[in-house]
Amino acid sequence: MEPISIEGTTKTPIVKFDAGSGKIEIKGRSIPENSIEFYRPLVDWLEEYSKSPLDKTTVNVQLEYFNTSSSKCILDVFKKLEAIHKAKNEVVINWYYEEDDEDMLEAGEDYESIIRVPFKMIEIVE
Amino acid sequence: MSFDVHEYFSKLNGGDVLIAYKGSITTDLINNVLEEIEDKMDGVDEQAKIKKKVYNVLVESLQNLYHHIEELPEKLKDDFESKFGILVISRENEVYRISTGNFISSEKIKFLKDKIDKINSLSRDELKDMYKFILNHQKLSAKGGGGLGLVDIARKTGNKLEYTFQHFQDDYYFFNLDVYISEEN
Numbered sequence: 353m354e355p356i357s358i359e360g361t362t363k364t365p366i367v368k369f370d371a372g373s374g375k376i377e378i379k380g381r382s383i384p385e386n387s388i389e390f391y392r393p394l395v396d397w398l399e400e401y402s403k404s405p406l407d408k409t410t411v412n413v414q415l416e417y418f419n420t421s422s423s424k425c426i427l428d429v430f431k432k433l434e435a436i437h438k439a440k441n442e443v444v445i446n447w448y449y450e451e452d453d454e455d456m457l458e459a460g461e462d463y464e465s466i467i468r469v470p471f472k473m474i475e476i477v478e
Numbered sequence: 479m480s481f482d483v484h485e486y487f488s489k490l491n492g493g494d495v496l497i498a499y500k501g502s503i504t505t506d507l508i509n510n511v512l513e514e515i516e517d518k519m520d521g522v523d524e525q526a527k528i529k530k531k532v533y534n535v536l537v538e539s540l541q542n543l544y545h546h547i548e549e550l551p552e553k554l555k556d557d558f559e560s561k562f563g564i565l566v567i568s569r570e571n572e573v574y575r576i577s578t579g580n581f582i583s584s585e586k587i588k589f590l591k592d593k594i595d596k597i598n599s600l601s602r603d604e605l606k607d608m609y610k611f612i613l614n615h616q617k618l619s620a621k622g623g624g625g626l627g628l629v630d631i632a633r634k635t636g637n638k639l640e641y642t643f644q645h646f647q648d649d650y651y652f653f654n655l656d657v658y659i660s661e662e663n
Contacts, residue, residue: 420626452527
């Protein structure tokens with residue numbers, strides 16, 4: 353599978369999906385007006401990856417900001433990961449948040465309560 | 479006499495104004511405002527988490543505007559640009575206020591008013607549940623809005639959403655929403 357590598361912009365995140373290493377990374381800002389367009393290829397990629405995933409998939413999500421339009425798309429991404437996990441493959445979602453950013457921690461906890469995949473909440477201390 | 483949008487805009491322009499805009503709400507405008515507020519907030523002596531909250535809430539407010547603005551009918555259009563909206567961000571006594579305004583047709587008022595009143599009646603935990611329910615059960619609309627914006631704003635600010643609907647002309651009203659971000663919450 354071809355990896356995905358997308359540079360970040362002021363409104364969209366850095367994305368690195370690599371089937372070879374089982375590493376999935378979303379980092380930066382996700383505040384586009386229409387997020388479906390941005391996330392559709394990512395969800396499609398995960399759908400394909402879920403057919404023959406590695407034994408272990410590591411997901412790193414490190415967002416500075418995300419809007420509510422993205423929040424639904426991020427849930428779609430997590431639902432694909434949940435399916436991989438449900439099929440008895442190891443999946444870990446590392447949810448990074450900046451020191452004192454309680455909103456971002458809480459957002460991670462919201463996902464954790466919806467998605468049946470182990471989450472690790474990781475505080476970034478500067 | 480019908481509601482005077484421009485006079486109203488002038489009144490909002492009190493206190494320590496960071497950004498005041500009236501005109502078309504476009505993607506470019508949103509990008510410019512976000513860039514400008516980020517530059518301005520960089521120079522302000524303020525807690526990082528408050529700066530972040532202001533930015534977050536501003537993104538939602540602007541995108542709500544962008545997705546929900548209604549065009550006025552031709553005969554009322556003369557004085558207003560297409561996709562007309564207003565935005566004023568100000569600070570007074572360490573409280574940030576983000577005011578947005580747009581035209582709305584009368585048949586949509588009830589839905590919006592009920593939604594805001596409902597949000598305002600909920601506790602912090604109830605808002606969290608509502609957010610999670612919408613997140614998990616409702617599809618994104620074709621416009622891209624998810625019905626989550628106002629809930630998210632209420633959660634992040636911890637304050638009530640203040641609003642007015644003022645009659646403009648015929649079936650058209652001007653909807654104004656004031657969102658407050660303060661340190662205690």
